[in-house]
Amino acid sequence: xxxxxxxxxxxxxxxxxxxxxxxxxxxxxxxxxxxxxxxxxxxxxxxxxxxxxxxxxxxxxxxxxxxxxxxxxxxxxxxxxxxxxxxxxxxxxxxxxxxxxxxxxxxxxxxxxxxxxxxxxxxxxxxxxxxxxxxxxxxxxxxxxxxxxxxxxxxxxxxxxxxxxxxxxxxxxxxxxxxxxxxxxxxxxxxxxxxxxxxxxxxxxxxxxxxxxxxxxxxxxxxxxxxxxxxxxxxxxxxxxxxxxxxxxxxxxxxxxxxxxxxxxxxxxxxxxxx
Amino acid sequence: xxxxxxxxxxxxxxxxxxxxxxxxxxxxxxxxxxxxxxxxxxxxxxxxxxxxxxxxxxxxxxxxxxxxxxxxxxxxxxxxxxxxxxxxxxxxxxxxxxxxxxxxxxxxxxxxxxxxxxxxxxxxxxxxxxxxxxxxxxxxxxxxxxxxxxxxxxxxxxxxxxxxxxxxxxxxxxxxxxxxxxxxxxxxxxxxxxxxxxxxxxxxxxxxxxxxxxxxxxxxxxxxxxxxxxxxxxxxxxxxxxxxxxxxxxxxxxxxxxxxxxxxxxxxxxxxxxxxxxxxxxxxxxxxxxxxxxxxxxxxxxxxxxxxxxxxxxxxxxxxxxxxxxxxxxxxxxxxxxxxxxxxxxxxxxxxxxxxxxx
Numbered sequence: 001x002x003x004x005x006x007x008x009x010x011x012x013x014x015x016x017x018x019x020x021x022x023x024x025x026x027x028x029x030x031x032x033x034x035x036x037x038x039x040x041x042x043x044x045x046x047x048x049x050x051x052x053x054x055x056x057x058x059x060x061x062x063x064x065x066x067x068x069x070x071x072x073x074x075x076x077x078x079x080x081x082x083x084x085x086x087x088x089x090x091x092x093x094x095x096x097x098x099x100x101x102x103x104x105x106x107x108x109x110x111x112x113x114x115x116x117x118x119x120x121x122x123x124x125x126x127x128x129x130x131x132x133x134x135x136x137x138x139x140x141x142x143x144x145x146x147x148x149x150x151x152x153x154x155x156x157x158x159x160x161x162x163x164x165x166x167x168x169x170x171x172x173x174x175x176x177x178x179x180x181x182x183x184x185x186x187x188x189x190x191x192x193x194x195x196x197x198x199x200x201x202x203x204x205x206x207x208x209x210x211x212x213x214x215x216x217x218x219x220x221x222x223x224x225x226x227x228x229x230x231x232x233x234x235x236x237x238x239x240x241x242x243x244x245x246x247x248x249x250x251x252x253x254x255x256x257x258x259x260x261x262x263x264x265x266x267x268x269x270x271x272x273x274x275x
Numbered sequence: 276x277x278x279x280x281x282x283x284x285x286x287x288x289x290x291x292x293x294x295x296x297x298x299x300x301x302x303x304x305x306x307x308x309x310x311x312x313x314x315x316x317x318x319x320x321x322x323x324x325x326x327x328x329x330x331x332x333x334x335x336x337x338x339x340x341x342x343x344x345x346x347x348x349x350x351x352x353x354x355x356x357x358x359x360x361x362x363x364x365x366x367x368x369x370x371x372x373x374x375x376x377x378x379x380x381x382x383x384x385x386x387x388x389x390x391x392x393x394x395x396x397x398x399x400x401x402x403x404x405x406x407x408x409x410x411x412x413x414x415x416x417x418x419x420x421x422x423x424x425x426x427x428x429x430x431x432x433x434x435x436x437x438x439x440x441x442x443x444x445x446x447x448x449x450x451x452x453x454x455x456x457x458x459x460x461x462x463x464x465x466x467x468x469x470x471x472x473x474x475x476x477x478x479x480x481x482x483x484x485x486x487x488x489x490x491x492x493x494x495x496x497x498x499x500x501x502x503x504x505x506x507x508x509x510x511x512x513x514x515x516x517x518x519x520x521x522x523x524x525x526x527x528x529x530x531x532x533x534x535x536x537x538x539x540x541x542x543x544x545x546x547x548x549x550x551x552x553x554x555x556x557x558x559x560x561x562x563x564x565x566x567x568x569x570x571x572x573x574x575x576x577x578x579x580x581x582x583x584x585x586x587x588x589x590x591x592x593x594x595x596x597x598x599x600x601x602x603x604x605x606x607x608x609x610x611x612x613x614x615x616x617x618x619x620x621x622x623x624x625x626x627x628x629x630x631x632x633x634x
Contacts, residue, residue, distance in 0.1 A: 045458060045459075047541050089506070090504050173412045
C-alpha cells in the first residue's frame with residue numbers, strides 16, 4: 001500500500017498528523033515544510049465557472065489523500081450543475097455551470113463535504129504496468145544512473161520496486177504524474193530538454209515519475225517505455241487509469257516490447273489489475 | 276451524399292462544436308469553437324442545435340464547392356467577404372450554396388475566427404462526445420486532423436427546405452474590455468503587479484494559437500520566491516511566467532499548469548478575446564465572482580433568445596417568424612450606435628437588455 005493511501009486510512013481512524021512525502025514539482029524540490037495541523041481548505045473562485053479547493057500549498061501524503069476524498073465525495077454526490085473536477089497534487093478544481101448552480105451554494109456544499117471527510121468510498125485500484133527499461137526505450141538511463149551514482153540495474157530495481165499513486169493527469173491526455181518515487185532516485189530534469197520523447201515514456205523529473213502519453217518534447221529523464229496506451233479515444237473507457245489508482249512497474253525484456261505494443265495498438269489493455 | 280469540397284483553406288481550418296466536456300481530469304482539453312457565441316449564432320441561423328459542429332476558420336478564408344446537393348449555411352464571428360458563385364453574401368445571415376456552385380470566403384477582416392454552420396450538420400463521427408478536433412490528441416474533426424484542400428467534407432443535409440434568409444443580432448462589443456475575476460493565485464503577485472494588469476493596455480503577440488494567447492505589455496510583478504504546485508486550469512486562466520508577460524489559456528489548453536494564475540477571463544468574454552488579432556490591444560477589467568455569475572446568467576438568457584427567434588435569427592424552421600423584424604435583410608448595413616458597447620444590432624431590444632444596465 002502506498003504512503004498516500006495508508007495516510008488516508010490512518011486519517012479515517014484518528015486525526016494523526018501525517019508524515020510528509022518527498023514530493024513536489026521540480027522547481028521546488030527543496031521546499032519541504034513542517035507538517036501542518038489539519039486545516040479547512042481555502043475555496044477560491046476561478047472565473048465564473050469553477051471553484052478551486054486548495055488543501056495546501058505543498059504536497060504531503062495527507063493533502064493528496066484529502067484531494068482524492070473530496071473528488072470521490074463529489075462523484076458520489078452528483079450535485080446538479082457540477083460538470084467535472086480536475087484532480088491535482090494539492091487542489092481540486094471543481095468546474096460547474098454558473099447558471100445551474102450558484103457558486104455561493106456550491107461553495108457551501110463543498111465546505112460541508114470537506115469538513116466531514118469520510119473514507120474514500122471507492123476502494124483503491126492497483127495495476128501492474130509493463131515497462132521496457134533502458135536500451136532504445138530509456139535513452140537517458142545511462143546518464144541518469146551515472147548522475148545518481150548507481151548501476152543501471154540498481155536504478156531499474158529501485159524504480160520497479162516502488163509503489164506509486166497517480167496524483168493527477170495532464171498536461172496532455174493520459175499523461176500521468178505519479179507520487180511515490182523513492183527519494184534516492186529523485187533526479188533533476190535534464191539541462192537540455194529532448195525535442196521528442198516517445199508515447200508511453202517512463203521518466204523521472206525531480207521527485208516525481210510519470211507515464212507519458214503523447215509523443216512530444218520533454219526535459220524529464222526517460223528511463224523506459226511502456227507499450228501500454230494510457231489513453232485511447234477509440235477505447236471505452238478512454239483512460240485506463242483514474243486519479244488515485246496505484247501503480248507498480250514490472251520490468252519486461254526489451255525484446256517483448258514490439259509484440260506487446262502491437263497488442264496494445266489492437267486495443268488490448270495491458271495493465272494488469274491486481275487489486 | 277451532399278459534400279463540401281474544399282479547394283483552398285488556411286492551415287488551421289478545423290471542425291469544432293461546443294466542446295468535449297468532462298474529460299479535463301484525464302488531461303483532455305474541451306477544445307470546441309474559439310468563439311462560442313459565434314458558434315451558437317451561426318447554428319441558430321441555419322436551424323441547428325446550438326452546439327452543432329461547424330467549420331472554424333482561423334485568419335484565412337476558404338474556397339469550396341457544393342457537391343451532390345444544395346447547402347444552406349451561415350457564417351458568424353469574424354467578418355469576411357463572402358460570395359456564392361457571383362452573389363454577394365454577408366456574415367451573420369443564412370444563405371444557400373446551390374449544387375455545383377463555389378463558395379468563396381475571403382481572409383477574415385475583423386476578428387481572428389469565423390465559423391461556417393451548415394444546416395443539418397457535418398457528417399463526421401463524434402469522438403468522446405464531441406466532433407471538435409483536438410489537434411494534439413489527434414481526435415475528432417475529419418480523421419483527427421485539420422481540413423486541407425482536396426477534402427470532401429460529408430454533410431448530413433437538411434431535411435427541411437430552405438424557406439427564407441435569417442439574420443442575427445450581433446453585439447458591437449469588439450473593443451470593450453475583457454472582464455476577469457482575480458485569482459486563484461493573485462496572492463503570488465504584488466499589489467503593483469495586480470494594478471499593472473488592470474490599468475495598463477496589453478497587445479496580442481504573434482504567439483497565438485488555439486491553446487493560448489500570449490500578450491505583450493508591461494511585466495506583471497510577482498512576489499519574490501512564490502512558486503506554486505501545478506493545478507487545474509480553465510480556458511481563460513491567465514498564467515504569468517517569470518518574465519511577467521501574461522498568457523491566456525484558450526480552448527485547446529493544457530489542463531494542468533504550473534505558473535501562478537493571476538486571474539481568469541469570464542466565460543462570456545473569452546470568445547471576444549479570441550477575436551483579437553496579433554497587434555490589437557487588450558484591456559482587462561475586474562469583476563467580482565458574483566458579477567461574473569450575473570453576466571453568465573444574462574448570456575444564457577440571450578442564448579435562449581437566439582434559439583427562440585426573438586432576435587432576427589431562425590428558431591423553428593418552416594414556422595412563421597415571430598416578428599417581422601425577424602426578416603430584416605442585411606444586418607451589416609443596419610449598424611447602430613457603436614459608442615454604446617452594449618448595443619445590439621436589433622430593432623427591438625429585449626426587455627432584459629434594458630434592465631441589465633450598460634457595460
